[in-house]
Amino acid sequence: MRNLGVKVDIKKSYNKAEINGKKSTKKAFMLDINFEMENELVVLFGPSGSGKTTLFKCISGIIEPDNGIIVVGSNVYCDKDKKINIPIQKRNLGYVFQNDTLFPHMNVRKNIECGLKSLEKENRETRFMEVLDLLHIEELETRYPAQLSGGQKQRVALARALAPKPEILLLDEPFSALDTEIRTKLAKKIKTLQNKIRIPLLFITHNLEEAFLLASKILVLHGGKAQQFGTPEEIFYNPQNRHVAEIFGVSNIFDDAYVKEQDEESRSTILKSGSMQITVKYLNCRVRDEVCWGIHPENITLLSPESGFEDQNENLYLASINSIINKGPKKRITLKLVKHNKILNVEVPAQFIDPLKLHANDSCLVKLEMSKVVAFYCF
Amino acid sequence: MLDQIWFPLYLTFWIALVSSLLVLCSGVIIAYIFARRDFRGKKLAEVLITLPLVLPPTVIGYLLILLMGKNGFIGHMIYNVLGTGIMFTWQAAVIAAYTVSLPLMVRTTQAAIEAVDKELEYAAYILGRSEIETALVITLPLAKRGILAGLVLSFARSIGEFGATLMLAGNIQGKTNTMSISIYNAFQSGNDELAKVLVLILILMSLLAITLTGRFIGKLEA
Numbered sequence: 001m002r003n004l005g006v007k008v009d010i011k012k013s014y015n016k017a018e019i020n021g022k023k024s025t026k027k028a029f030m031l032d033i034n035f036e037m038e039n040e041l042v043v044l045f046g047p048s049g050s051g052k053t054t055l056f057k058c059i060s061g062i063i064e065p066d067n068g069i070i071v072v073g074s075n076v077y078c079d080k081d082k083k084i085n086i087p088i089q090k091r092n093l094g095y096v097f098q099n100d101t102l103f104p105h106m107n108v109r110k111n112i113e114c115g116l117k118s119l120e121k122e123n124r125e126t127r128f129m130e131v132l133d134l135l136h137i138e139e140l141e142t143r144y145p146a147q148l149s150g151g152q153k154q155r156v157a158l159a160r161a162l163a164p165k166p167e168i169l170l171l172d173e174p175f176s177a178l179d180t181e182i183r184t185k186l187a188k189k190i191k192t193l194q195n196k197i198r199i200p201l202l203f204i205t206h207n208l209e210e211a212f213l214l215a216s217k218i219l220v221l222h223g224g225k226a227q228q229f230g231t232p233e234e235i236f237y238n239p240q241n242r243h244v245a246e247i248f249g250v251s252n253i254f255d256d257a258y259v260k261e262q263d264e265e266s267r268s269t270i271l272k273s274g275s276m277q278i279t280v281k282y283l284n285c286r287v288r289d290e291v292c293w294g295i296h297p298e299n300i301t302l303l304s305p306e307s308g309f310e311d312q313n314e315n316l317y318l319a320s321i322n323s324i325i326n327k328g329p330k331k332r333i334t335l336k337l338v339k340h341n342k343i344l345n346v347e348v349p350a351q352f353i354d355p356l357k358l359h360a361n362d363s364c365l366v367k368l369e370m371s372k373v374v375a376f377y378c379f
Numbered sequence: 380m381l382d383q384i385w386f387p388l389y390l391t392f393w394i395a396l397v398s399s400l401l402v403l404c405s406g407v408i409i410a411y412i413f414a415r416r417d418f419r420g421k422k423l424a425e426v427l428i429t430l431p432l433v434l435p436p437t438v439i440g441y442l443l444i445l446l447m448g449k450n451g452f453i454g455h456m457i458y459n460v461l462g463t464g465i466m467f468t469w470q471a472a473v474i475a476a477y478t479v480s481l482p483l484m485v486r487t488t489q490a491a492i493e494a495v496d497k498e499l500e501y502a503a504y505i506l507g508r509s510e511i512e513t514a515l516v517i518t519l520p521l522a523k524r525g526i527l528a529g530l531v532l533s534f535a536r537s538i539g540e541f542g543a544t545l546m547l548a549g550n551i552q553g554k555t556n557t558m559s560i561s562i563y564n565a566f567q568s569g570n571d572e573l574a575k576v577l578v579l580i581l582i583l584m585s586l587l588a589i590t591l592t593g594r595f596i597g598k599l600e601a
Contacts (some may be wrong), residue, residue: 006446062501088504101502105520115506164507 005038006168006200010058010068010078031055031065031224041201042195043211045345046221046247052204053098055221056170059093059202061088063160072200074204075168086197094161096167098176098204100153108156109141115163131159134193151182155189162197169201175210187213208249236296237264238281245294251346253294255378259287276340277312278368280375292378299346302333303365304356310339315368319344321360326350333358334365383573386416386553387561388580394469394535394557398476398556402533406484407526411514414492439478440546447474447547472557475543487532491525492518515531528592535588544589554572 007352031051044052057063059070061077064085070077072093072323078085095206102111112131116124132138134157145153154174162171171190175183187210194201205211211218212232220227220235222243228235238244245253257273267282271293280293304317310318317337325332331353333346344366412427431439447454449464457465465471493517503513519526541559548555556564558581565574 060501060505088501089507093505095502095505097498097502099496099498101496101498103499103503104515107438114503114508160506163550346509 004072006202006365007069007071008055008059009038010055010065010070011036012054012058012063012065016050029054029224031058033221033224033226035219035226035229036071037202037217038199038201039198040110040205040216041191041214043215043218044202044204044221045208045211045215045218046227047206050221051224053117053172053375056095056172056202056223059168060093060169061086068346072165075167075326092164094163094166096154096157096169096171096174098172098174100145100147100157100177101159101213102153102157104145105185107142107144108137108148109144111156111248112160112163115160116182118164127163127165131163134162135159135189150178151186154178154186158190158193167199169197171206173206176205176207183207183210184213186201190214212319220247222247236372237371238301239376242292242378245292245374245376248296249298250294250296250374252297253292254342255292257291257293257375259283259289259291262287268370269375274340274342276317276337276342278373279315279370280312280373281371283375285377290378291375294375295344295368295373297332297345299369300344300346300348301367301369302348302353302356302358303367305363305365308365310365315370315373317366317368318363319366320363322360323360324358331352335364338363380573380576383561383565384576384580387556387558387577390469390472390556391538391558394476396505396536397473398537399530399534401477402481402484402537403530405524406481406529407488407519408535410488411479411492411518415518416487428485428542429482431479432486436479436540436542437457439545440475440543442463443475443478443543443547447471457565464549467551467555469548469555470541472548472555473546476537476540477541479543480536483532483536487524487529488522491529494525497522513537526596531588531592535585535592538584538588 010031010033016030022151029051031054033051033055044050045053054063058065059077065078065080067080069079072091075092076084076086103114106114109128112128113124116127119127132141135158137152137159138149140152140156145156148156157174175186177304178186190201190203191214203214215232217230218232218235219229220243227244228240230347235244236248236371239250241247242253242255254273257271257278259269260272260277261270262282263270268279269281269283269285271278271280271291273293280292283291285291306314310316318339319335319337320338322334322343327347328352330347331346331350333353334343335346336343409428413421434509444466447453447457447465449455449458449466454464454466465474497523499517503600504510508516514564539559540557543564544555544557545560550556550560558577562574562581563575565571565577
């Protein structure tokens with residue numbers, strides 16, 4: 001049978017008064033998400049309050065969407081037009097919550113066995129040993145949650161979620177409470193796990209590194225809406241709008257630009273941004289369209305002032321340094337494009353910038369690599 | 380004299396035991412529904428259940444007579460089925476004790492259930508466990524201390540019940556004279572010795588109840 005993957009197309013709105021059924025200071029909120037995925041690892045990425053967890057609650061059945069459909073594999077979880085909304089218990093999914101939800105009064109074995117009751121009795125023990133082995137937690141079998149470290153807890157939670165052989169796995173910032181080192185280790189573990197079990201896996205994070213490490217695709221959320229869906233590189237270098245660019249750390253964004261010229265031959269687009277001219281990757285738009293452009297602070301190259309002159313056709317500009325902040329292995333430099341009155345924030349590894357011996361008020365040359373500059377319609 | 384102590388003591392314990400069992404079964408269910416369900420009239424139901432906590436026991440007794448008497452809604456049904464009334468029996472004393480102690484159980488248990496993280500229940504649902512199973516295996520075990528505290532409070536309240544019991548079960552020697560009522564009788568008839576002994580017994584029992592409750596509630600907060 002063809003594997004159908006996952007299809008989600010739902011809407012859910014909250015009035016101001018409705019959130020949690022109590023008076024709330026939160027604003028009215030509308031979740032409107034539409035995406036499809038295969039047996040792959042998709043990272044949901046977005047700021048807090050963007051609807052990531054609400055989406056998970058809809059998929060798992062904790063919340064019922066107002067309308068739309070949710071299909072996982074060959075099972076329709078929810079189809080509001082056909083009045084289908086399968087109860088939580090009948091949806092075969094694994095869910096690891098952001099907070100620790102191991103049952104505190106049960107040991108690891110009992111916790112995992114909670115998800116094995118639907119299996120035939122003689123298969124339970126085999127499956128139990130399988131998931132212990134899968135997550136390398138054999139030695140924790142008789143411990144209680146209070147006796148586990150943060151990393152161990154999340155591994156047990158993963159084992160418990162995987163025990164009933166779910167057809168989709170939802171992980172809601174499972175590692176947010178852990179140290180960076182364990183976090184990276186577990187993220188790698190998830191990656192290999194996904195290769196082994198081959199089920200659709202959705203992973204919420206707002207850690208960009210984690211997103212890049214894990215994702216085969218990223219779904220960017222903002223304000224309850226899916227902003228962009230694609231591979232990490234695709235989104236990072238071609239954000240579709242300002243929200244996406246900002247979420248991905250592009251802090252230098254200028255919205256005063258328009259398209260001056262389309263160069264079909266070299267597949268590039270020339271923008272005019274105030275007095276400044278900048279060449280970017282070919283942008284699918286018309287001449288004179290108003291657009292935004294931006295660049296990630298770590299993608300800006302600084303050159304010594306002796307190495308040349310301002311050359312706008314080469315995206316090479318003269319700048320003067322406002323301030324340099326030491327961030328350990330990195331330096332954060334704020335500089336001003338002298339002729340265009342534009343401020344840029346730059347982050348460079350200290351080893352690249354130290355030999356230039358730059359100080360505040362010094363001048364330098366700035367290179368904005370065409371392939372690294374992003375451009376998009378403002379809204 | 381021994382007989383005058385023994386019967387009220389036995390009767391009081393028996394009534395408190397039966398009442399507490401009823402309170403435990405119904406109180407936990409009511410508390411769970413209050414804590415986890417939303418329905419129309421929930422606020423009203425909560426107020427009605429809590430009302431005996433603030434009403435004078437004689438008023439409760441009077442209202443219960445209206446309900447349980449031969450012409451009352453429930454009393455009439457009982458009379459039709461059993462062929463006899465329920466007033467002035469130990470069962471009537473159980474009803475009085477049950478009514479006044481139920482709110483203590485419901486309030487304490489409801490608070491304890493509300494303190495259980497809902498995500499734990501969702502986690503159990505997602506693992507395929509039904510709501511009843513989850514309540515029995517996850518929610519109630521985690522609210523255990525609150526339930527026990529509520530039970531001890533209800534039991535103590537049942538033992539001390541006087542006003543509503545007097546109204547509903549009367550003051551019949553050898554039939555419905557509980558400890559509290561016997562103390563009143565002994566004092567009225569000038570039998571100070573007996574009154575003192577009964578008072579002492581009740582004080583000791585109450586101290587025990589408070590110590591137990593204190594321990595449960597202390598653990599609950601820890």
